[in-house]
Amino acid sequence: MAEIKGTINVDRERCKGCGVCLGACPFDVLALSAEVNSKGYPFASQVRAEACTGCANCAVVCPDGCIEVFRKIWKK
Amino acid sequence: MDKVYGRSSLLTDNVMHYCPGCSHGTIHKLVAETIEEMGLQSETIGISPVGCSVFAYNYVDIDWIQAAHGRACAVATAVKRLQPDKMVFTYQGDGDLSAIGTGETIHACNRGENIVVIYVNNAIYGMTGGQMAPTTLLGMKTATSPHGREAAIHGYPYKIAEMVSLLDGVCFVTRQSVHSPAAVRKAKKALRRAFENAQAGMGLSFVEIVSSCNSGWKQSPVEANHWMEENMFPFYKLGDLK
Numbered sequence: 449m450a451e452i453k454g455t456i457n458v459d460r461e462r463c464k465g466c467g468v469c470l471g472a473c474p475f476d477v478l479a480l481s482a483e484v485n486s487k488g489y490p491f492a493s494q495v496r497a498e499a500c501t502g503c504a505n506c507a508v509v510c511p512d513g514c515i516e517v518f519r520k521i522w523k524k
Numbered sequence: 525m526d527k528v529y530g531r532s533s534l535l536t537d538n539v540m541h542y543c544p545g546c547s548h549g550t551i552h553k554l555v556a557e558t559i560e561e562m563g564l565q566s567e568t569i570g571i572s573p574v575g576c577s578v579f580a581y582n583y584v585d586i587d588w589i590q591a592a593h594g595r596a597c598a599v600a601t602a603v604k605r606l607q608p609d610k611m612v613f614t615y616q617g618d619g620d621l622s623a624i625g626t627g628e629t630i631h632a633c634n635r636g637e638n639i640v641v642i643y644v645n646n647a648i649y650g651m652t653g654g655q656m657a658p659t660t661l662l663g664m665k666t667a668t669s670p671h672g673r674e675a676a677i678h679g680y681p682y683k684i685a686e687m688v689s690l691l692d693g694v695c696f697v698t699r700q701s702v703h704s705p706a707a708v709r710k711a712k713k714a715l716r717r718a719f720e721n722a723q724a725g726m727g728l729s730f731v732e733i734v735s736s737c738n739s740g741w742k743q744s745p746v747e748a749n750h751w752m753e754e755n756m757f758p759f760y761k762l763g764d765l766k
């Protein structure tokens with residue numbers, strides 16, 4: 449069995465709060481923030497960060513290229 | 525942790541002017557990633573259209589020419605013939621390619637120019653405020669068909685990908701979308717194949733990407749993607765046509 453852990457980094461200022469990444473995440477990691485960025489958009493943020501596997505689905509569908517994805521796999 | 529996905533180095537730092545959730549952004553990203561992965565940054569010349577993506581040259585760091593409305597395939601023909609070693613592609617909306625540019629498109633396809641045509645079909649004139657396009661679905665409401673498109677008045681939507689697939693100069697025709705992670709990954713493979721065909725001198729590759737224009741459709745970005753799945757895909761069926 450391998451253990452997989454992922455995390456993402458959202459460029460808050462670039463994000464337009466479109467919400468497309470939210471539904472693309474298989475583990476409901478993401479939600480839009482209550483806060484807004486300098487353009488007035490809410491931005492994507494990890495509300496269940498512990499569930500992220502680093503699958504990159506959110507980043508792949510983001511039209512504005514706001515998301516970087518990191519992953520670590522431990523072989524047991 | 526290891527970085528497994530990040531912004532392509534061919535995407536500039538400019539924030540795209542597109543509406544939140546617009547498919548154009550996702551497609552630009554795929555163009556940038558594909559050219560980067562093929563190592564063709566300094567070998568590629570893109571022809572941008574008139575339409576929302578007129579400013580594509582601000583976002584993907586390659587050489588570009590911005591063509592008059594509908595004329596991208598004619599400009600691409602000249603560029604490719606003068607510089608046959610370059611990778612030449614057009615990036616066009618449905619108003620640009622299949623309304624005002626129908627003639628240029630069909631003849632470039634028929635001549636089998638060694639170029640790639642990326643056709644972003646959102647069934648509407650996005651840039652000018654959401655007017656009906658030749659591709660607008662029957663019943664679809666737009667600024668110029670407020671009661672919905674009616675065949676008796678406005679004619680039928682047409683499938684230019686099917687039409688060009690009949691032409692001998694065209695080697696590859698595919699219809700993709702970018703509404704889900706799986707669709708984006710597939711669309712990227714199709715783009716790669718198209719670029720490889722052009723490199724190999726096999727003729728014209730036509731990549732349609734059925735897209736959403738949430739502003740023109742008067743929906744939220746997420747609703748627009750669902751609406752597209754339910755209404756656009758049954759008419760504009762995804763998959764390889766040739």
Ligand SMILES: Cc1ncc(C[n+]2csc(CCOP(=O)(O)OP(=O)(O)O)c2C)c(N)n1
Nearest residue numbers: 574575576593617618619620648649650651
């Ligand atoms: C010769 C000419 N006719 C008309 C226009 C007005 N015009 C600008 S963009 C456009 C349509 C764009 O629609 P589409 O190609 O579908 O692009 P989208 O914005 O939907 O991506 C039109 C008719 C123009 N700029 N030039």
Ligand code: SF4
Nearest residue numbers: 473500501503504506
């Ligand atoms: S990388 Fe995958 S699991 Fe993590 S937030 Fe994005 S979509 Fe969800």
Ligand code: SF4
Nearest residue numbers: 463464466467469510
């Ligand atoms: S898809 Fe991109 S722009 Fe849209 S909310 Fe998510 S991170 Fe922001």
Ligand code: SF4
Nearest residue numbers: 542543546576650737
């Ligand atoms: S008007 Fe439509 S096509 Fe143009 S940027 Fe907005 S959503 Fe995209």
Ligand SMILES: [Mg+2]
Nearest residue numbers: 617618648650
């Ligand atoms: Mg359009």
